[in-house]
Amino acid sequence: MIDQSIKEKYFQLLTDYLASPQEKYLVEAAQIGRQLVLANIPPEEIAGLQEEMIRHLGRLYPDDTRLEPALLISIPLIELFMAYGLHFRQQIEVHRRDEAELKKYRDHLESQVRARTVQLTMANKNLQKEIMERKLVEAQLRDSKTKYSTLVEQARESVAIVQDGIHKFVNRAAAEMIGSTIEELTDKTFLDIVAPECWEAATQKDELCLSGEKNAELFELKYKCKDKTIKEVQVSLALIQYNGQPAILKIARDITERKKMEEELQKMQKLESVGLLAGGIAHDFNNLLTGIMGNLSLAELYVKPGDTIFEILKNAKNASQHAGQLTQQLLTFSKGGAPIKKTVSISELIKETTKFVLRGSHVRCESCLPNDLWPVEIDKGQISQVINNLVINANQAMPEGGIIKVGAENVTAGANDRLLLKDGKYVKLSVQDQGVGISKEHLQKIFDPYFTTKKEGSGLGLATCYSIIKNHRGHITVESEPGAGTTFHIYLPVSYEEVVAIENIVEKGPCFGKGKILFMDDEQDVIEAAEKILTYLGYEVAFARNGAQALELYKKAKNSDRPFDAAILDLTIPGGMGGKKAIQKLFKIDPKVKAIVSSGYSNDPIMSDYGQYGFKGVVVKPYEINILSETLHRVMR
Numbered sequence: 001m002i003d004q005s006i007k008e009k010y011f012q013l014l015t016d017y018l019a020s021p022q023e024k025y026l027v028e029a030a031q032i033g034r035q036l037v038l039a040n041i042p043p044e045e046i047a048g049l050q051e052e053m054i055r056h057l058g059r060l061y062p063d064d065t066r067l068e069p070a071l072l073i074s075i076p077l078i079e080l081f082m083a084y085g086l087h088f089r090q091q092i093e094v095h096r097r098d099e100a101e102l103k104k105y106r107d108h109l110e111s112q113v114r115a116r117t118v119q120l121t122m123a124n125k126n127l128q129k130e131i132m133e134r135k136l137v138e139a140q141l142r143d144s145k146t147k148y149s150t151l152v153e154q155a156r157e158s159v160a161i162v163q164d165g166i167h168k169f170v171n172r173a174a175a176e177m178i179g180s181t182i183e184e185l186t187d188k189t190f191l192d193i194v195a196p197e198c199w200e201a202a203t204q205k206d207e208l209c210l211s212g213e214k215n216a217e218l219f220e221l222k223y224k225c226k227d228k229t230i231k232e233v234q235v236s237l238a239l240i241q242y243n244g245q246p247a248i249l250k251i252a253r254d255i256t257e258r259k260k261m262e263e264e265l266q267k268m269q270k271l272e273s274v275g276l277l278a279g280g281i282a283h284d285f286n287n288l289l290t291g292i293m294g295n296l297s298l299a300e301l302y303v304k305p306g307d308t309i310f311e312i313l314k315n316a317k318n319a320s321q322h323a324g325q326l327t328q329q330l331l332t333f334s335k336g337g338a339p340i341k342k343t344v345s346i347s348e349l350i351k352e353t354t355k356f357v358l359r360g361s362h363v364r365c366e367s368c369l370p371n372d373l374w375p376v377e378i379d380k381g382q383i384s385q386v387i388n389n390l391v392i393n394a395n396q397a398m399p400e401g402g403i404i405k406v407g408a409e410n411v412t413a414g415a416n417d418r419l420l421l422k423d424g425k426y427v428k429l430s431v432q433d434q435g436v437g438i439s440k441e442h443l444q445k446i447f448d449p450y451f452t453t454k455k456e457g458s459g460l461g462l463a464t465c466y467s468i469i470k471n472h473r474g475h476i477t478v479e480s481e482p483g484a485g486t487t488f489h490i491y492l493p494v495s496y497e498e499v500v501a502i503e504n505i506v507e508k509g510p511c512f513g514k515g516k517i518l519f520m521d522d523e524q525d526v527i528e529a530a531e532k533i534l535t536y537l538g539y540e541v542a543f544a545r546n547g548a549q550a551l552e553l554y555k556k557a558k559n560s561d562r563p564f565d566a567a568i569l570d571l572t573i574p575g576g577m578g579g580k581k582a583i584q585k586l587f588k589i590d591p592k593v594k595a596i597v598s599s600g601y602s603n604d605p606i607m608s609d610y611g612q613y614g615f616k617g618v619v620v621k622p623y624e625i626n627i628l629s630e631t632l633h634r635v636m637r
Contacts, residue, residue, distance in 0.1 A: 013028050156173055156253075157173060157251050157252060157253045158170075158171070158173050158174035158177045158233070158250075158251065158252040158253070158254075159171040159173065159174060159249070159250075159251055160174050160185075160190075160249075160250045160252075161240070161242050161247050161248070161249055161250075162190045162206070162247060162248045162250055163242055163243075163245060163246075163247040163248070165189050165190060165191070165206075166187055166188070166189055166190075167185050167186055167187060167188055167189070167190060168186070168187075168242060168243075168247065169186070169242075170182055170185045170186060174252070177223065177225075177231065177233070177252070177254055178193055178223055178224065178225045178226055178231070179225045179226040179227055180226050190202065190206070190250070191203075193223050193224055194221060194222070194223060194224070195221070195222035195223065195224050195230055197222065198221045198222050201219070201221065202221055205219060205235075205237060206237070206248060209237040209238070209239050209248050210239065210246060210248065212239065217236075218234050218235065218236050219234070219235055220232060220233065220234055220235070220255070221233050221235055221252075223252070231254055231256045232254070232255050232256045232258075232259045233252045233253060233254055233255060233256075234252065234253045234255045235250060235251070235252045235253075236250075236251050236252075237249070237250055238251075284600075285600070286600030286621040286622050287523040287525065287526050287600055287621060287622075288525060289320050289323060289621065289622030290523075290525070290526050290529060290600075290621045290622040290623060291523075291525035291526055291528065291529045292320050292622070293317055293320045293321065293622045293623065293624040294526075294529030294530065294532070294533050294622075294623070294624060294625065294628075295529055295532070296313050296316055296317040296320065296624065297317055297533075297624030297625040297626065298529075298532055298533055298536060298625055299313050300313045300314065300317070301509075301510070301536070301625070317624060318356065320622060321622070321624075322356060322388075341377045341378055341379055341472075341608070342377065342378070342379075342380065343375050343376070343377045343495040343497040344375065344376065344377075344378060344380060345373060345375055346373065346376055346378070346383070346408065346427060346429070346492070347369045347371075347373055347408070349380060349383065349384055349387070350367070350369060350387060350406060350408065350429070351367065351369070352384075353384045353387040353388055353391070354367070354387065354391050354404075354406055356388075357387075357388055357391045357392055357395065358391065358395060358404070361395055362398075362400075362401035363394070363395050363398055363401055363402055363403070363404055364401075364402075364403050364404070365391075365403075365404045365405075365406060366403055366404070366405050366406070367405075367406050367407065368405070368406070368407035368408070369406075369407065369408050370408070370409065370410075372410070373408055373409075373410060373427055374410050374425060374427055374494040374495075375494065375495050375497075376427050376492045376493065376494060376495050377472075377493070377495035377497065378472060378492060379468075379472070379608075381620070382468045382471075382472075383468070383472070383492075385464070385465075385468065386464075386465045386468050386469065386490065387429075387431070389461040389462065389464065389465050390431040390465065390488050391404060391406070391431060392461070393433075393461065393462070393486075394431055394432075394433035394435065394486070395433075396435075397433050397435025397436055397437075397485075397486065398433055398434060398435045402433065402434040402435065403434055404431065404432065404433050404434075405430070405431075405432040405433075406429075406430070406431050406432075407429075407430045407432075408427055408428065408429045408430070409427070409428050410425065410426075410427060410428075410494075411425070411426050411427075411428045411491070412424070412425050412426070413425075413426055413491070421474070421475050421491055422473075424493060424494070425493070425494040426474070426491040426492060426493055426494060427491075427492050427494065428489060428490070428491055429489070429490040429491075429492065430487060430488065430489050430490075431487070431488045431490075432485060432486070432487040432488075433485050433486055433487075434485045435485055435486060436482070436483065437480045437481050437482040437483050437484050437485055437486055438478070438480040438482070438486055439482050443478065443480060446462050446478060447462050447463055447465075447466040447476075448463065469490055469491075469492075472492055472493070473493050474490060474491045474492045474493060475490075475491045476488065476489070476490050476491075477489045509626065510536075510537060510625050510626050510629040510630075511537070511626075511629040511630050511632070511633035512537050512538045512629070513537060513538055513539060513629075513632065513633055513636065514538050514539065515539055515540070515565035515566065515636060516539070516540045516541075516542070516557070516562060516563070516564050516565050517534055517539045517540065517541045517542070517564065517565065517566055517567070517568065517632070518541075518542055518544065518550060518553060518554055518557075518564045518566070518567040518568070519531075519534065519541050519542070519543050519544070519567075519568045520543070520544040520545070520546070520547065520549070520550040520567070520568065520569045520570055520573075520579070520582065521543075521545070521568075521570040521598070522545050522546065522570065522573050522574065522576065526570075526621075527543050527545075530543075530568075530628075531543070533625045533628060533629075536625070537625070537629050537632075539632075542557075542564075545573075545576070546573045546576030546577055546578075547569075547573065547576060547577025547578060547579070547581055547582035547585070548576065548577055550567070550569065550577075550582055550586075551577075551582065551585055551586065551589070554567065554586060554589060554590070554593075555589055558589055558590055563590075565594065565636055566594040566595070566596065566632060566635055566636050567586065567593065567594070567595045567596070568595075568596045568598055568619070568632075569582050569583065569595055569596070569597055569598065569615075570598050570599060571597055571598065571599035571604060571606060571607070572599055572600075572604075579595075579597050579598075579599070579606075579615075580606060580613065583595050583597075583613060583614045583615060584614070587614060593614075594616050594635050594636060595614065595615050595616060596615060596616060596617040596618065596619060596631060596632065596635055597610050597613075597615040597617075597618050597619075598618070598619045598620070598621060598623075599620070599621060600620075600621040600622075607620065616635045617631045617632075617634060617635040618631070619631050
C-alpha cells in the first residue's frame with residue numbers, strides 16, 4: 001500500500017514543476033515514480049495513483065485532450081510522468097511566452113487606455129468646468145434678473161417703460177401712485193394718467209427723448225389718480241431698447257407732500273413776519289389790558305358783591321382776560337409758546353371756558369367732571385385756549401343746535417395703548433359734538449397748519465392746539481365719522497406737586513401787605529394802574545422806566561436804612577435795559593434780591609422758567625389785583 005506521505009510529496013513536486021518548471025522538481029518526481037514501480041506496488045494502487053495524477057493534471061490543464069484516462073491508464077507511471085512532464089513544460093513555456101506577449105500587448109493597451117483615460121479625464125474636467133461656468137453665468141443672470149426685478153418692484157419711485165406711447169411695463173409703485181393696479185395700467189397710453197394741462201409738455205419731452213437729444217434733467221408733471229385727485233410728480237426720461245425697439249424708461253417720484261411743505265414753508269415765513277408784528281402788537285395790547293384790568297379789579301373792591309355794577313365790572317374783567325388769552329394764539333403757533341406751568345385742578349378751568357364760549361349759543365353743554373381728577377401741571381391760559389378752540393369748533397359743527405359733551409377722567413397709559421405717550425398717569429379730557437363729522441380724507445389733515453374746511457377759517461386753531469398740547473408733553477387725538485359727530489381727546493400728564501388754587505384767587509380777594517416795592521415798566525398806563533393797586537394793598541412803591549433807573553434806585557435804597565423788599569421788573573423795555581439784564585446786575589448789588597418778572601410776551605422762555613434766571617415769581621400781562629397781590633405776597637414771605 002502506498003504511503004500517503006509519498007503520494008502527497010509526489011503530487012506537490014508535480015505541482016511545483018508545473019508551476020515553475022525546474023529540473024530538480026522533475027528529477028525528484030521521477031525518482032519517486034521509479035521507487036514506486038520497483039517496490040512492486042500492486043497494480044491496483046499504481047492504477048489508482050495514475051487516476052489521481054490524471055485527475056490532478058486535468059484540473060490544471062482541462063483543455064488538453066491528450067490527458068484522456070483511456071489512453072494513459074495503461075502506461076507505467078514513470079513513463080507517463082517522464083513523457084508528459086517535458087510536454088507540460090513545453091506547454092508552460094509556450095504559455096508563458098504567450099502570456100509575456102499578451103502582457104506586452106496588455107501593457108500597451110493599458111498604456112493607451114491610461115493615456116486615453118487621462119485625455120478623457122481632462123476633457124471631462126474641462127467639460128465640468130465649462131458646465132460649472134455656464135451654470136455660474138446662468139445663476140448670475142438669474143440673480144441679476146432677480147435683483148433687477150426686486151429693485152424695480154420694491155422701488156418707491158414709479159418705473160414704467162413706454163413704447164409707441166403705450167405702457168409696456170409698470171412696477172407696483174407706479175400703480176400705487178395713482179391708486180390703480182399693474183394690469184389696469186399695462187397697455188394703456190401714458191397720457192391716460194397725465195393731467196390734461198400737462199399733455200403738451202409730456203408729449204414734447206417724449207419726442208425729445210426719442211430723438212436722441214440729451215434729456216437728463218428732471219421736470220415736473222401732474223398725474224391723475226383713480227380717485228380723481230391730482231398728484232405732483234417729478235419725472236426723468238431715458239432712451240432704451242425694449243424687445244429690440246426704441247422705448248422710453250420713465251422714472252417718476254411723488255413730490256406732492258414736498259410741494260405742500262414748500263408752500264407751508266412760504267406760509268411759515270410769512271407767519272414769522274406776522275408773528276413778529278403780532279408780538280409787538282400783543283405786547284402793547286397786553287399793556288393796555290393790564291391798565292384796564294388793574295383798574296377794573298380795583299374798582300370791584302369799592303363795590304359790594306351782588307350789586308349790578310359789581311357784575312358789570314366782573315364781566316368786563318373776564319372779557320378782558322379772555323381778550324388777553326386770544327392774543328396768544330398766533331404767538332403760540334408761530335413761536336412755540338413755552339408754557340408757564342402751575343399745578344392746578346383742571347375742572348374749574350373747563351367749566352369757566354366752556355361757559356364763556358357758549359354764552360348766547362343755541363348749543364347746550366353737558367359736563368362730566370369727577371371730583372377726584374388728578375392735578376395737572378399746565379399753563380392755564382394756553383390750555384384754556386385749547387378748550388376754547390375745541391368748543392368753538394364743536395359749536396360751529398352744529399349750526400342748528402345740539403349738545404356738546406365735555407368730560408374728563410383719570411387714565412393710565414401703557415405700552416399696549418398705542419398712544420404717543422410715555423407710560424404713566426394722565427388726565428384725559430374729551431370734547432364731543434353731534435355735528436356733521438369729518439371725512440376720512442380730511443381727518444388726517446386737521447392738525448396741519450392752514451388746513452381748514454371753513455370758508456372764513458384761518459387753519460390755525462387746531463394747529464395751535466396741537467402745538468400747545470405737545471409743549472405740555474401730552475397728546476391730542478380725534479375720532480369722527482361723517483354725519484356722526486366728532487370727539488377730541490386730550491391727554492395731560494399728572495403732576496405730583498402741590499396744587500396751586502389759582503381758580504380761587506379771585507374769589508378770596510387780594511392779599512394785603514407791607515414793604516417797599518420797586519416797580520419797573522415803560523408804559524404810563526401800567527405804572528398808573530400799578531401805583532393805585534400797590535398803594536391800595538398797603539405797599540410803598542417807587543417807579544423806574546428802564547433797567548438803568550431801576551439799578552440806581554435799588555443801589556441808593558440798599559445803601560440807606562430803607563432798602564427795597566421786592567422788585568417787579570418788566571421783561572422788555574424798548575430802547576432800554578429790560579428785566580433779563582437788570583436782574584443780573586441786581587444780584588451783584590444784592591444777592592438776596594426778591595424779583596418778579598412781568599411781560600406781555602408770555603412765549604418768552606424766561607416766563608416759563610423764571611427761576612433759572614434768578615426771579616422768584618412771574619406775573620403775565622394782563623393781570624389784575626388779586627393775581628399781582630398773591631404773587632407778591634408769596635415772594636415776600
